[in-house]
Amino acid sequence: MNLFGLIGYPLGHSFSKTYFTNKFETEGLEDYFFDLFPLENINEFPGLIQSQKSLKGLAVTIPYKQTVIPFLDVLSAEATEIAAVNCIQFSNGKLKGFNTDVLGFEKSFTPLLQSCHLKALILGTGGASKAVQFVLNKLGILFQLVSRTGDKSSGIIAYTDLDETILKEFTIIINCSPVGMFPDEDAKPAIPYQYISSQHYLYDLVYKPSETPFLKEGIRKGATIKNGYEMLILQAEANWKIWTGIGT
Helix, strand or coil: CEEEEEEECCCCCCCHHHHHHHHHHHCCCCCEEEEEEECCCHHHHHHHHHHCCCEEEEEECCCCCCCCHHHCCEECHHHHHHCCCCEEEEECCEEEEECCHHHHHHHHHHHHCCCCCCEEEEECCCHHHHHHHHHHHHHCCEEEEEECCCEHHHCEEEHHHCCHHHHHHCCEEEECCCCCCCCCCCCCCCCCHHHCCCCCEEEECCCCCCCCHHHHHHHHCCCEEECCHHHHHHHHHHHHHHHHCCCC
16 A cells, blocks of 8 residues: 655645545556544654554645654755755655745746735745745845744844835735634734735735635735645645656
């Protein structure tokens, strides 16, 4: 049996099992299976590996993209630089961590960039945020990190620091936080939406609902918007290539 899966907590919002199960059926892969492995604590990870001997690969989601790293044997160059992992390859008894969020975000994000999109606010500082920072650095887009409490020693500002001047300067806003994700679909990041304009580009890594309250505010202001669904598909396919070598 070829078993693949997803670790994180909680996992009620995940599309991965349906996506990969459909993929296996469509491609006639009869001995391939995908399951969800919700771990209340990352310290349960070694026990999962021991109990699931058929595992050939794992995807990693919130909140373990960073805390899973000490349990891995080796990291790819990108995962090392980003210090976050969303894909684990099982090979010759070793666990290797990769970051395919980078590929997924870059290919999904860049087609909608316009000449007015020069600076970005990144909402959130977790594992997904680190992949976004990596891509923006690669693209030469200056960015400012924003968190709930801020951390001036690290150059991170708080949501309460955002004002009209900042919003006019930073015309890209990327939500890397889980705000707006199941089970809090009615929530939105606490930014001053009254200063959003048609010059802005709002990108939400959340994919369900397809129009989060964050993106709906962008629609009202005539901004360019995009959710994280295409990014999710792209990184899932990149994971599949890493796990199996199929399509490489």
